[in-house]
Amino acid sequence: MKITVENVNKSFEQGKNKIHILKDISLNVADGEIVALLGKSGSGKTTLLSMLGGLEKPDSGNITIDQTNLYNKTESELCDWRAQNIGIVFQQFHLIAHLTAKENVSLPLEILNRDAESEAEMWLDKVGLKERLTHYPTMLSGGEQQRVAIARAMVSKPRLILADEPSGNLDVETGKRVMDLLFDIVKQNKTTMVLVTHDEELAKRADRIVHLVAGKCQ
Amino acid sequence: MKLKFIQQTLRSSKEFNFFFILCFSLGILGLILVESFKAGVEDRVSKRAKNFIASDLSISSRRQFTEVEKKNIEEVIKKNNLEYSEWIETYSLVSSVEKAKLADLNFVAAKFPFYGGVIFENGEKSNTADWETLSKSPVLWLSRDLSWELKVKVGDQLKIGESTFQVGKVFTEDQFSSFRGFNLAPKIFLSKNYLAETKLMQFGSTGSFAYLLKINDQNETLVRENFSKIIKDQTIKIKGPKESSEQIARSLNYLSDYLGLITLLTYILSLIGLYYFTHHFLSKGLKSIALFKALGFTPQKVFILNAAHLIILSLISLVVSFAAMLIMVPVLESLLLARIGEEFKLLFTSGVVLKVSLYSVIGCLLSLLPLILGAVKIPVNTVLQDIPQELKRLAFWYYLPLFFYVVLMAVIISHSIKIGIVFISALLILVGLGYLFFKTFSVLLEKSAKNKKLEIKHGFLALSRYFHSSFTIFMSLLLGVTLIVLIIQVEASLRNEFTSTTELRRPDLFMFDLQDNQEEAFKKLLNEQKLNVTMFSPMIRGRLTAINNGAIEQKKSDQEETFVTREEENQERFRTRGVNLSYRGKLSWSESITKGKFFSGRCDGEKIPCEISLEESYARRMNVNIGDKLTFDVSGIDIVGVVTSFRKVKWTSFEPNFFILFQPGLLEEAPKTFLASFKVKSIEERREIFQLISNNFANVSLLEVSEVVRKITEIFELMAFSIKIISFLSLAVALVVVWAVSFNHLELKIKEMKLFFLMGMTAEKRETIYKIESFLLTSMSIGLAIFSGTLITFLVLSFGFNITLEIRALYLISFLIILFIILNALLLFKIRNLVKRSEKALITF
Structure with missing residues (x-):
């Protein structure tokens, strides 16, 4: 999936103040490329990630994905587009607490109205959790939860993975193992990935690093 | 320092404070209303009973007092500085020119009556000046029935014993009772001054002889004791208002017991609401509690801080309810006046305030302190973890004091160990059956969810997997609607009992x-x-x-006055x-x-x-x-x-x-x-x-009979009105609890709503999931409540009032459909709001 970000600006109202989060950002990501967005807290990494997922509209500028302007789509079209093309991995895993591991992984396929059960089982097997299909998130360790989250992000074979500090909540060793898994899977499937992190070591594993400082690309 | 932390906690939890105060205030308001109503009833009965005996205390005998007895009684009267009058009642034939008839003759002394009176034909009530006219000349007042039977009118002469009296006035109603028990002879009032002339009282003549006493500042118990000491003959009775008004007091006491139990249920419902809000509030604040502990606060101090927060909220709720009551009292009293045609005072006294404050705060603390105990047990290292923590559930015995307290309240309110225990058992059975029903339903939903469409599957799972909060909503709604069904059906059945076909055939x-x-x-x-x-x-x-x-x-004599059950x-x-x-x-x-x-x-x-x-x-x-x-x-x-x-x-x-x-x-x-x-x-x-x-x-x-019917109808109107007021209150509490609990329940789901959105689920589908859940919850609880409410109504009416159940199906169903629509509309509004909010979120949660 080819992404083009052109002169994007974004600001938020905070009380009487207007905070400029992104300032005239431009960025290209090639199909199958893994890009790491590196920056400090408040630099606008997560806002940019949200925009790439069609979750937040820019104040100005364009975001085109495969030559299609994302924000010309209606809400409903955006939903469908996200369901078909995007997988998201979060720092805090964000599994749905009342669904089992298998049900969490099945969800993206169910949204697409596709056969989910065998596919979900296969992906959980891929991430090493074949024995944990019926476990609820609270019954899993942090590393296991993140592996379920990766399986859930990949199960619908999305063309773009958005990962927001995916190892930020794990200890070093678990984090490394889980990131190995994520990178392996993304590369195997030739999926484009935009990875937000402030961990330079992790960023180095990406094809390219984009530094975001005070809302600008450097 | 502590005060500062409490202030900060209060400031930072405005939403929780609001729901807590709203819910608890409504629960307390129910208790105040019922207690004020009870105090009003007691006051009314006591006043009416004073009318029965025309005094605060009477000393009566079926024979004439001996000279010694008279001397002793009058000495005590003098010593206690009491006002007194006399009342002699006997039966004799009364003759007009045409006819003779047996009548209940009441010879009264000066100052009679201290309370009560008669209503004359022209509708006026007797006053002191009227009574004084009796002693000035040989005139009498007689009842209208008697005037019809004897064919006499004002100014005619009547012969009583060996004297002749002129008819001074005709009355249609008198408020006095009779000292002779079952009395049906028509009454005549005359002055005691003319008793001797009639020569009715000879040696061995029967009659009732009474001293009537007015107690002003004196201590009634002490006065009674003084008389008890000098009266040796057990046939001489010392009666106060309480002993003379058993019948009416019994009817009204049963009513206040019944209302009390309904209110207790409303109060329990509000405690469920408080429990839920506090549970949610403490769960969200677990990290802060762990942080306080990490900063060096002992668990005791953290406990005190949180308990103080809840106590302050309870006290504010008390003030809010008392203020609301002050506003409501005049409105309710004027409504009552319009309804029953007589003044009825809701006594919102300091005694009521004290009683309700004690009842409500104890109940609140017993239900919420175990939650705080569970919260302070959170390990300090939670501060370092980023995983949401569950509030520790305490073993059931932490809630045993609350259970026994509720049982005790039920017994005290119903004045009956049997009714109190039956009430609690019925409540437990209802909760137990509700649990079984809900659990079975959840399991069925869980099983059938698998192959359903996405929205239906997740609607089912949202209900079955969030079992505790779903069950709380289900139970709150079940209890609230059961209460409403009960109230509507009892009122309808009582109304049917007093009107319709019965009224047509009533003699x-x-x-x-x-x-x-x-x-x-x-x-x-x-x-x-x-x-x-x-x-x-x-x-x-x-x-x-x-x-x-x-x-x-045989009757046990001289029982000490203790707590006596009905x-x-x-x-x-x-x-x-x-x-x-x-x-x-x-x-x-x-x-x-x-x-x-x-x-x-x-x-x-x-x-x-x-x-x-x-x-x-x-x-x-x-x-x-x-x-x-x-x-x-x-x-x-x-x-x-x-x-x-x-x-x-x-x-x-x-x-x-x-x-x-x-x-x-x-x-x-x-x-x-x-x-x-x-x-x-x-x-x-x-x-x-x-x-x-x-x-x-x-x-x-x-x-x-019409007079008896009028009095009964008055009691019924009072019952119907009180039941209506309490029902509105119960409905309000049930709605607030259900509304707040469901809103909280939905708020808990904002995270999954965001995830659904991020994964590309359309707004329509997201909305449908929660609409299905709300529909299932409300329809299930309302449906079951119709059944449980009708069953409980049947039991209450059969064993409590001994009357037949009247099902007002159309009224009830229309009411519940409206309730169902309102609830679902409110929930839909909330769902749409949350769905929109979840779309505005960034990836961060």
Whole structure:
């Protein structure tokens, strides 16, 4: 999936103040490329990630994905587009607490109205959790939860993975193992990935690093 | 320092504070309303009872006081600086030019009455000046019935004993009771100054003699004790308002007990709401609690900080409810005035405030402190973890004090260990059945969810997997709607009992004291005049002496006044009372057999003992069963019968009826009188019957039922109004609890809504999931509540009021459909709001 970000600006109202989060950002990501967005807290990494997922509209500028302007789509079209093309991995895993591991992984396929059960089982097997299909998130360790989250992000074979500090909540060793898994899977499937992190070591594993400082690309 | 933290906590939890105060205030308001109503009822009964005895305290005897007794009583009166009057009541024939009639003569002394009075024909109430006129000349006041029977009017002369009196006034209603118990003779009031001239009181003459006392600043208990010390004869009775108004007090006490239990349920509902909010609030604040501990606060200090927060909120809720009550009192009183046509004071006294404050704060603390105990157990290292923590659930025994407290409240409020325990058991059974039903339903939903469409599957799972909060909503709604169904049906059934067909068939006049030898003449008169007699029945006085050959225990004397349950009151009353017996071969329209079989023809004298049919509640109170043998003393002869059936009597029909009916063939020869009831169309016809009966049967008494009906209707209107007010309150509490709990329940799902959105689920599908969940929850609880509410209503009406259940299906269903629509509309509004909010979120949560 080819992404083009052109002169994007974004600001938020905070009380009487207007905070400029992104300032005239431009960025290209090639199909199958893994890009790491590196920056400090408040630099606008997560806002940019949200925009790439069609979750937040820019104040100005364009975001085109495969030559299609994302924000010309209606809400409903955006939903469908996200369901078909995007997988998201979060720092805090964000599994749905009342669904089992298998049900969490099945969800993206169910949204697409596709056969989910065998596919979900296969992906959980891929991430090493074949024995944990019926476990609820609270019954899993942090590393296991993140592996379920990766399986859930990949199960619908999305063309773009958005990962927001995916190892930020794990200890070093678990984090490394889980990131190995994520990178392996993304590369195997030739999926484009935009990875937000402030961990330079992790960023180095990406094809390219984009530094975001005070809302600008450097 | 601590105060500062409490202030900070209060400031930072505005939403929680608001829901807590709203929910708790409504619960407390119910308790205040019922307590104020109860205090108002007690005050009203006490005032009315003072009217009955025309004083604060009476000392009465069935014989004339001896000179020594008089001297002693008057000494105590003087010593205690009491105001007093005298009242002598006797029966004698009163003659006009045309007729003579037995009347209840009331000779009264100066200052009579301290309370109460009579209502004259012109509708005015007697005043002090009116009563003074009696002592100035030989005039009398007589009841309207008597004036009809004697065919006299104001200014005519009447002969009483050896004196002649002029009719001064005619009254239609008097507020006094009689010292002679069952009194039906028409009344006359005259001055005690003229008693001697009548020469009615000779040696051995019967009558009631009473000193009437007014207690101003004196201590009533002390005054009673002083009189008790000098009165040795047990036949001299010292009576206060309490002892003289049992009947009306009993009816109203039952009403306030019933309302009390409904309110207790409302209060429990508000505690469920508080528990839920606090649970949610503490769960969200677990990290802060861990942080406080990490900063060096001891668990005790953290506990105190949180408890203080809740205590402050409880106190604010108390103030809010008291303020609301102050605003509501005048409005409710004016509504009551319009409804029952008489002033009714809701007594919002300091006693009520204290009682309610104590009840509510204790209940609140007992239910919420275990939650705080669970919260402070959070490990300190939670501060370092980024995983959401669950509030630790404490073992059930932490809630045992709350359970026993609720049981105790139920017993105190209902004044009955039995009713209190039955109430709590019914509540537990309802919760238990609700749990079983909900659990089964959840399992079924879970199983059927698998192959359903996405929205249906997740709608089902949202309900079954969030079991605790779903169950809380389900139970709150179930309890609230059960309460509403109960209230609506009880009110409808009571209304039906007092109106409709019963009202059409209700008699207008009672006739008493027709003698044995007048029976044939009376029947002949009925045929000739075509009078509409609704019932004609013999009455034999007797006393129950043995059940299955075991003698009946006599009344225990000089019992100390302690907490007495309603059951003990009833048993004591029934154990020692003389009874009226009757016999008849057919059931009347107002009765039906509930157990056993009605009489098999006549008792032929060989088949001894004869059969007895008992009124079911009488049998229950006397602990008598079918097959038991009862022995009665009738004019010194033992009459034995065996109980073969129980009857349910519709007492509100006002048809004369009997607790004990004998099979025909046994009591015909016993000394008896006859009762009859008449249905009349107009006041003219009423007057005609009065004159016809008195012309033919001078000894017979007639009584207008309309006055009794008016008093009963007044109580009923009071009941209906109180039930309505409490029902609105219960509905408000149920709605607030359900609304707040469901909103909280939905708020908990904002995270999954965001995830659904991020994964590309359309808004329509997301909305449908929660609409399905809300629909299932509301329809299930309302549906089950219709069933449970109707069942409980049936039980309450059958065992509490002894009346038939009247199902107002159309009204009830329309009401519940409206409730269902309102609830779902509110929830839909919230769902849409959350769905929108979840779309605005960034990836971060």
